[in-house]
Amino acid sequence: MEEGALGYGLSEEVLRRAEARGLPVRVIPSYRDYPFPFRPWPELLTWGKRRLFLIRYSGRFFRPCPGTVRYLCCGYRIFHFGEGCPLDCSYCILQAYLNRPGLKLWGNLWEEGWPELEEALRKARASGRILRVGTGEFADSLALEPLCGVAEELSRRFVEVEAPAMLELKTKVALTGGFLERLPKSPRIILAWSMNSFRMSEEEERGAAPLEERLRSAARAAERGLSVAFHFDPLILFPETVEAYLEVVDRIFAAVPSERIVWISLGTLRHLPELKEIAEERFPKTRIYTGEFVTGLDGKRRYFRPLRVEVYRRIYARIREHSPEVCVYLCMESPEVWRKALGFSPIERGGLPRMLDEAARRVCGI
Numbered sequence: 054m055e056e057g058a059l060g061y062g063l064s065e066e067v068l069r070r071a072e073a074r075g076l077p078v079r080v081i082p083s084y085r086d087y088p089f090p091f092r093p094w095p096e097l098l099t100w101g102k103r104r105l106f107l108i109r110y111s112g113r114f115f116r117p118c119p120g121t122v123r124y125l126c127c128g129y130r131i132f133h134f135g136e137g138c139p140l141d142c143s144y145c146i147l148q149a150y151l152n153r154p155g156l157k158l159w160g161n162l163w164e165e166g167w168p169e170l171e172e173a174l175r176k177a178r179a180s181g182r183i184l185r186v187g188t189g190e191f192a193d194s195l196a197l198e199p200l201c202g203v204a205e206e207l208s209r210r211f212v213e214v215e216a217p218a219m220l221e222l223k224t225k226v227a228l229t230g231g232f233l234e235r236l237p238k239s240p241r242i243i244l245a246w247s248m249n250s251f252r253m254s255e256e257e258e259r260g261a262a263p264l265e266e267r268l269r270s271a272a273r274a275a276e277r278g279l280s281v282a283f284h285f286d287p288l289i290l291f292p293e294t295v296e297a298y299l300e301v302v303d304r305i306f307a308a309v310p311s312e313r314i315v316w317i318s319l320g321t322l323r324h325l326p327e328l329k330e331i332a333e334e335r336f337p338k339t340r341i342y343t344g345e346f347v348t349g350l351d352g353k354r355r356y357f358r359p360l361r362v363e364v365y366r367r368i369y370a371r372i373r374e375h376s377p378e379v380c381v382y383l384c385m386e387s388p389e390v391w392r393k394a395l396g397f398s399p400i401e402r403g404g405l406p407r408m409l410d411e412a413a414r415r416v417c418g419i
């Protein structure tokens with residue numbers, strides 16, 4: 054706990070929960086000057102997965118998702134509540150993206166962060182423009198929930214402001230401990246699960262809930278009247294790829310009524326060159342970086358386009374067999390890939406933000 058974060062609402066809440074669990078707490082002058090152990094970065098990352106820093110944050114809490122230059126972006130907004138994740142996926146971009154270790158939460162979130170979002174919600178109400186907000190850009194939205202309660206408190210505050218806005222909580226954990234029952238029963242809250250094949254989720258997503266549990270949680274959330282979403286990102290190509298993903302698509306539609314699904318996104322594995330080096334050291338058994346990649350316009354490595362198109366095309370076709378309506382979108386792909394894989398480009402439908410707004414309007418009742 055940074056000295057400067059003491060006394061703020063979220064800091065106090067985390068202290069209370071940490072104490073109840075018997076977790077050791079130390080007050081430090083500042084995170085910036087913290088004497089991290091002198092170890093190679095891959096090891097330091099692992100060290101940081103078990104240390105939570107409460108920080109007084111001085112940046113912008115509410116901001117547009119940065120997207121990626123030159124690819125179609127979705128117009129999403131981020132409520133930035135912290136950084137880092139206690140789960141450990143071999144493909145996690147945060148390994149190369151963040152340059153200091155540790156899990157971080159902003160102690161001053163409610164006093165100094167919430168007003169930024171509240172103002173945006175009020176503006177959305179006045180203008181009628183739809184606001185799509187998420188919390189999981191540099192973190193899993195729910196992985197630290199038992200220790201902080203951010204998602205629960207945020208959902209409650211969010212639905213109290215009547216506005217054409219939805220909040221998406223993206224995760225790989227299962228809903229436990231009465232969390233779902235404490236959330237407001239509002240379709241404006243979207244619980245979203247990152248999905249993969251059964252094999253990839255077992256082999257590459259350390260600490261995440263098994264897919265069966267994610268599906269069960271999604272079914273419970275939908276039954277309770279919340280909206281749900283699924284993100285197949287990253288799709289990882291291996292010999293049985295397509296069949297393995299089609300199986301998961303079938304399982305989703307068997308578990309959740311399609312009219313409760315706001316959207317399903319698809320994105321294939323992409324990575325910065327430095328991520329491969331870090332991840333292969335931390336996950337010696339992983340083989341996901343052994344495929345052939347091409348460097349995209351954003352400097353990230355991706356699978357060759359025909360391979361991406363084929364996997365998107367087949368998964369999209371299977372989703373359409375289950376539901377002619379559910380919104381499907383591609384992450385960070387060009388209009389050309391959209392056309393080849395899905396048969397249309399978002400530009401023909403008024404743009405990706407508009408497609409997503411319409412999906413939110415239909416399913417979230419806004």
Ligand code: SF4
Pocket residue numbers: 137138139140141142144145146147191192193225
């Ligand atoms: S759940 Fe997301 S943020 Fe957490 S380690 Fe996996 S990819 Fe990274």
